[in-house]
Amino acid sequence: MKRRDLARAALLLPALPMMSVATRALAQGGAWPQRPVKFILSQPAASGPDILARFVGEQLAKKWNQPLIVDNRPGGQNVIGALAAARAPADGYTFYYATTAAMVTNVFTFKQLPYDPAKDFVPIRLVGRSPFMLAAGASFPGKDLGDVLARAKAQPGQISIATEGPKTFSGMLADSVAHMAGVKLNHVPYTKATDAMQDVIGGRVDLVCLPDAALTAYLKGGQIVPLAVSTAQRSSEMPNVPALSERFPGFEYTGWNGLFAPAGTPADVVARFNADLESVLRQPEVVQRLLTLGSLAEPRQSVPEFEAFMRAERERWGKVVQALGIVAE
Numbered sequence: 001m002k003r004r005d006l007a008r009a010a011l012l013l014p015a016l017p018m019m020s021v022a023t024r025a026l027a028q029g030g031a032w033p034q035r036p037v038k039f040i041l042s043q044p045a046a047s048g049p050d051i052l053a054r055f056v057g058e059q060l061a062k063k064w065n066q067p068l069i070v071d072n073r074p075g076g077q078n079v080i081g082a083l084a085a086a087r088a089p090a091d092g093y094t095f096y097y098a099t100t101a102a103m104v105t106n107v108f109t110f111k112q113l114p115y116d117p118a119k120d121f122v123p124i125r126l127v128g129r130s131p132f133m134l135a136a137g138a139s140f141p142g143k144d145l146g147d148v149l150a151r152a153k154a155q156p157g158q159i160s161i162a163t164e165g166p167k168t169f170s171g172m173l174a175d176s177v178a179h180m181a182g183v184k185l186n187h188v189p190y191t192k193a194t195d196a197m198q199d200v201i202g203g204r205v206d207l208v209c210l211p212d213a214a215l216t217a218y219l220k221g222g223q224i225v226p227l228a229v230s231t232a233q234r235s236s237e238m239p240n241v242p243a244l245s246e247r248f249p250g251f252e253y254t255g256w257n258g259l260f261a262p263a264g265t266p267a268d269v270v271a272r273f274n275a276d277l278e279s280v281l282r283q284p285e286v287v288q289r290l291l292t293l294g295s296l297a298e299p300r301q302s303v304p305e306f307e308a309f310m311r312a313e314r315e316r317w318g319k320v321v322q323a324l325g326i327v328a329e
Contacts, residue, residue, distance in 0.1 A: 032272060036067040039097040042081030044074040048213055052257055052293055053097040056127055059280040078102035086120035090264035100255045101169055104313050108321040109167045111328045121260040123306040125274045128295035130255040132173050132230040133212040138223055139203045145227045152183035161207040162196035165189035167326060173230060173253050174209040175324050180248045213294020230254055274303050
């Protein structure tokens with residue numbers, strides 16, 4: 001009888017779900033993580049998202065008493081990094097530090113995207129929102145948004161604006177403003193913010209639309225004139241700069257950074273990560289540091305709330321893309 005029971009038990013073993021190393025550690029009351037954690041990032045080293053990811057990673061590494069490695073995989077409009085993260089082991093030790101473009105807008109601008117943001121990833125938590133800004137070169141005659149839009153209406157297609165391209169986040173913001181105002185702006189795409197700013201400051205391009213963190217130094221130097229921020233309310237750091245919503249009621253357009261796990265990552269690890277990240281993001285010194293880096297920290301957000309946020313973002317961006325007539329390529 002004992003031999004038969006053992007044989008029967010052996011047959012049943014393969015059907016039992018395998019417990020991941022991370023889940024087993026938590027189930028046994030151990031500490032997670034028990035080894036270094038990795039963030040995959042779609043942007044190059046020293047970029048805005050990279051600086052944010054490394055700062056947040058440093059705070060988590062202190063909390064976990066484990067090293068945190070940032071693995072930069074730039075290129076392909078976030079596709080290279082996103083695909084690497086989607087294919088990473090779902091073991092609770094590799095995560096994707098993602099931007100809006102990778103997880104939302106790429107869905108609408110690529111005909112064939114080799115990863116599915118909704119199916120290949122599990123949302124963990126929003127890190128922060130990144131406001132964008134419209135600004136004019138100091139030599140441009142228009143000094144406020146109303147004047148600039150009036151000039152654009154009087155000179156269709158003659159007012160140039162530096163963006164990252166018409167199908168990028170900054171490009172779609174510029175086109176959204178132009179669409180609502182009934183004007184036409186001439187895109188001048190750049191891959192580097194520094195190159196864009198050289199041309200705006202030199203008067204070769206009239207306007208610029210980029211994350212406000214990329215423009216701060218030029219604003220302080222008086223080389224550009226701020227026109228509007230993309231947040232729903234004015235920034236506490238720049239209270240004299242109007243929000244676009246003051247001219248276009250209800251308008252809000254911010255980028256964001258968030259953390260995701262490969263699909264199949266244990267739910268208890270995701271919940272633990274969410275809680276640990278929230279405790280970090282509620283520290284006043286962390287909030288202030290993120291603010292100086294151009295990111296508004298998200299004070300509270302559960303995993304289900306982040307999941308709902310992602311669904312709303314995809315629906316909202318679907319409407320933006322449709323309104324702008326953007327065709328996937």
